[in-house]
Amino acid sequence: MSAALHGPEDGVAAVRVAMPQQLRTLARISGEVVVEVAAPVTLRTTLDALEAAHPTLTGTIRDRHTGQRRAMVRLYADGEDLSNVPPDTPLPEPVVAGREPLRLVGAIAGG
Amino acid sequence: MSGVRVLVGTRKGAFLLSADGHREDWDVQGPLFGGWEIYHVNGSPADPDRLYASQSDGWFGQVLQRSDDGGATWETVGNEFTYVGDAGSHQHYDGSAVPWKFNRVWHLAPAADDPDTVYAGVEDAALFRSTDGGQSWQELAGLRDHGSVPGWMPGAGGLCLHTILARPDDPARMLVAISAAGVFASDDGGDSWEPANKGLHSGFMPEPEAEVGHCVHKLAMHPSQPDVVFMQKHWDVMRSDDGGRSWREISGNLPTDFGFAIGVHAHEPETVYVVPITSDEQHYPPDGALRVYRSRTGGDEWEPLTDGLPQEHCYVNVLRDAMAIDEMDPCGVYVGTTGGQVYVSPDGGDHWSPIVRDLPAVLSVEVQTLP
Numbered sequence: 101m102s103a104a105l106h107g108p109e110d111g112v113a114a115v116r117v118a119m120p121q122q123l124r125t126l127a128r129i130s131g132e133v134v135v136e137v138a139a140p141v142t143l144r145t146t147l148d149a150l151e152a153a154h155p156t157l158t159g160t161i162r163d164r165h166t167g168q169r170r171a172m173v174r175l176y177a178d179g180e181d182l183s184n185v186p187p188d189t190p191l192p193e194p195v196v197a198g199r200e201p202l203r204l205v206g207a208i209a210g211g
Numbered sequence: 212m213s214g215v216r217v218l219v220g221t222r223k224g225a226f227l228l229s230a231d232g233h234r235e236d237w238d239v240q241g242p243l244f245g246g247w248e249i250y251h252v253n254g255s256p257a258d259p260d261r262l263y264a265s266q267s268d269g270w271f272g273q274v275l276q277r278s279d280d281g282g283a284t285w286e287t288v289g290n291e292f293t294y295v296g297d298a299g300s301h302q303h304y305d306g307s308a309v310p311w312k313f314n315r316v317w318h319l320a321p322a323a324d325d326p327d328t329v330y331a332g333v334e335d336a337a338l339f340r341s342t343d344g345g346q347s348w349q350e351l352a353g354l355r356d357h358g359s360v361p362g363w364m365p366g367a368g369g370l371c372l373h374t375i376l377a378r379p380d381d382p383a384r385m386l387v388a389i390s391a392a393g394v395f396a397s398d399d400g401g402d403s404w405e406p407a408n409k410g411l412h413s414g415f416m417p418e419p420e421a422e423v424g425h426c427v428h429k430l431a432m433h434p435s436q437p438d439v440v441f442m443q444k445h446w447d448v449m450r451s452d453d454g455g456r457s458w459r460e461i462s463g464n465l466p467t468d469f470g471f472a473i474g475v476h477a478h479e480p481e482t483v484y485v486v487p488i489t490s491d492e493q494h495y496p497p498d499g500a501l502r503v504y505r506s507r508t509g510g511d512e513w514e515p516l517t518d519g520l521p522q523e524h525c526y527v528n529v530l531r532d533a534m535a536i537d538e539m540d541p542c543g544v545y546v547g548t549t550g551g552q553v554y555v556s557p558d559g560g561d562h563w564s565p566i567v568r569d570l571p572a573v574l575s576v577e578v579q580t581l582p
Contacts, residue, residue, distance in 0.1 A: 122246055122271060126287065156287040160271035164291055165313075172270045206270045 113141045115191070116201035117150055123161070123204065127154040132201055141196045143175060144187040161204060172207040215537045216281065216579045217545055218262065219553055220249035223571035225264055227252075227282045230566075234543050234557040237566045243285070244276065251532060253319045254579045255326035263329055263345055265316035273315050275331075277345050288345035292316070292333055295352035301335065302364040311335045311355075318532065320375035323382060332372030336363065336389040338401060351401035354387065359406070359423040366390035366426050366445070373531055374430045378437040378454070386440065386455050391426035394442070396455050410451075410458035411444065429531040431473045433480035439509070441483050443473040443531070448485055450510050461510025466497050472534035476559060477542035481509035484536070484544060484560060486529040495526035503546060505560045519563030520554060527552070532575035539580060547573030 118132045127133070135149040144167075151158045158164065161173050167187070169175065175182045178192040178200045194200040217228035224242025243249075247266045255261035262278040264285070273292070276285045298311035314334040322328035327344040337355060339348040354372075363370060374388035383400040386407065396407040411425045426445035433439065442449040442458065447468050449458040462468035467487045476482035483506045489497045496502060500522040502515040527550035537543040544556045551570035556563045 120270075122268075126271075126274060156274070159290045160274065163272075165293065170270065170272060209269065 111139045113137050113139070113196045114198050115141060115146050115149070115195060116198060117146070118201040118203045120204065120206045122206070123157060126156045126160065128156075129154070134198075140188075141191050142188050143182060143185070143191065143202075146191060146202060147187075172209055174205040174207055176203040176205060177201070214581050215539065215543065216254070216259075216581060217535065217553065217555075217566070218252035218254060218282075218575075218577040218579065219547060219570065219573060220252050220264070220532075220575035221551070221571040221573050222248050225249040225252050225266075226567070226570060228553065228566050232539055234537075234539070234555055239567060240282065242571075243282070244274075247274070248315075249574065250315060250317050251319050251575045251577070253321060253577050255321040255329075256323045257321070258326040259579050259581055261321065261326040261344075263319045263321060265319055265331075267315040273313070275316065275345050289341070289347050292331070292337075292339055292348050293350070294337060294355075295350045299355070300361060301370060302362055304364065308361065311337075313337075314369060317371045317373045318375060320377075323377065323379060330375045332375050332387065334369040334371040335365075336370045336372040336392060338372055338375065338387055340401065353397070353401065353403045354395060357395070357404065357406065357423070359392070362424070363389070363392045364424070374427075376430055376432050376440070378432075379434040380437055384437075384454070386430060386432075388427040388430050388442075390428065391424060391445070393423050393425035393427050394430065394455055407451075407455035408458070409456060411449065412447070412460075413445065415445070428471045429473050431475045431483070433475045436480040439480065441473050441475060441510070443470050443485055445469065445491060448473070448510065461506070463506070463511035463513055465504055465513050466502075466515075470529075471531040472529050472546070474534045474536045474544065477536055477538045478540065479507070482507050482559070483510060484534065485513075486534065486546060488528060494528045499523055499525050501525045501527065501529075501548070503544070503556075503560055503563075516556070516560040516563070518561065519556070525550075530574055532577075533573050535576045535578040537578045537580045543578065545576050545578055547576040549573065 137149045177195045214231040219226040224245040226241030229238045244266045250265045252264040260281045264276040266274040277288045292313045300308040303309045318332040320330040331339040338351045376386045378384045385397045393408040395404040413425045428443045431441045440451040448462045450461045470488045474484045501520045504513040527548035533547035535545040547553045549572040553566045
C-alpha cells in the first residue's frame, strides 16, 4: 500500500480501509481503499469519507437512520477492537499515519 | 414469443434461468450477488430488460440492484427506506411493543405501464414506491394509519408485506398482504387503505374472525378477472369474488390446506395451483411427496400433479414467493424449493422436471415471458 497522500499535519489524513469481500464487490474495488479524511480523524469522519467516496456502501456499515454500527460489523485498527468505542474517538496514530488500515470485519456468524 | 427468463432469488445469491419456448434446454446464469440473501427479483412488465433485485443479509443490511439489460449488468440503486413521521410500534411475539424498524425488502412489484415505477413491500410491514427507477423511495404511509397497527404482530418470518397486486383495469385499486395482519385494499392508488379480511378464520387468534391479524401467506389474481382473488393463508385456501371484500374457503379435497405459494394459470382464470405443506409445525410436504395441486374449477376440487416431482423422501418447503407461471401456450409453471431445486412444468402442471437441483434454498421465483 502506498504511503499516505498527506500527513496528518496537513489536516488531511489518507486512511487505509480494509473491507470484506462483500463490501468490496458492492463498492467495485479490489484490495484496500484509501480515503482522505479531514481532521479530526475518527471512526465517524472516516466512515463519512468512505461513504462519500463510495455511496453504495451507505447503510451497509452503519444504520442509515441512527448512525449506529450494524450489529454484525466489527471495526478493528492497530490491534484494537474499536467496535464499541464512541464514534468521535480519534483513530490510533498508525491508522492516521497510513501505516495500519482500519479494518471492517464481518462478525463470525453461521449460515 | 421467443422464450422465458426465470428470476430466482436464493439464500446465497440470484440466478437467471433462460430457455426458448420449449422450456427444455436451460442456460443458467449466476450466482449474482453471491453470498447475499436475494428475497426477490422481478422484471418490469413494461420493459422486460428492466429488472429489480432485493439483496440483503444480516451483516450489511439492505441493498437494491437494478438492471437495464435483462440481468447482464447491474447498478446499485437506493436503499433508504424511511418511514413517514413517527413510525410508532407494533406488537412483538411476547406481547411487548417494539418500534417499527426497517429490516429488508421482501417483494418488488414494478408497475405495469412504467419501468421506473416500482413498489416495495418491506419488513417491518410497509409499502414504499419509487418513481425514479429505484433511486429514491417514499412510503405510502396511509397503510399504517389503521387503528389496528399497534397490535400487528409478526409471523415466523417477520412482520412482512409480501404481496402487492394492482388491478390491470384500474391500477389505483390495489391489494397488499401482510404476515400477520392480513389483506388491505386501496381504491385511491395507495393513499388510504381498509382491511379486506371478511370471511377469514384464523384459529390462532383470540377472535378468529377479527378484522385484522390473519397470517395471509400469498395472493394471486388473473389479469382478466381482477375481482377474483385467490389466497393461501397460514391454514386455508380462500377465494374472493369481489376484489377482496369478502372471502370463502375453497380448500375442498386438499390433503392439507396449509401452504405458502399460490398461482393462477396464464390462460384459464379458474385454474389455480397450490403446494400443500403438512402443517405450521412441519414445513414439508405430506408423506414426503412433493405434489403441486391444481384446481380447474376455481377451487374446492383439486388434483395432485406428481409426474416428475419427487414422490418419496422429499422434505423441502416451497416458500410464498417461490411459484411462478409464464404466459406461453401451454403455460409453464415453476416451483422453487428450500432444497435448491427449481422445477418446471411446460404443460400447465402435467409433467415436471428440474431445471436446477442444487441451488441454495430458493426464496423466490418469477418468470418473464419474452417477446
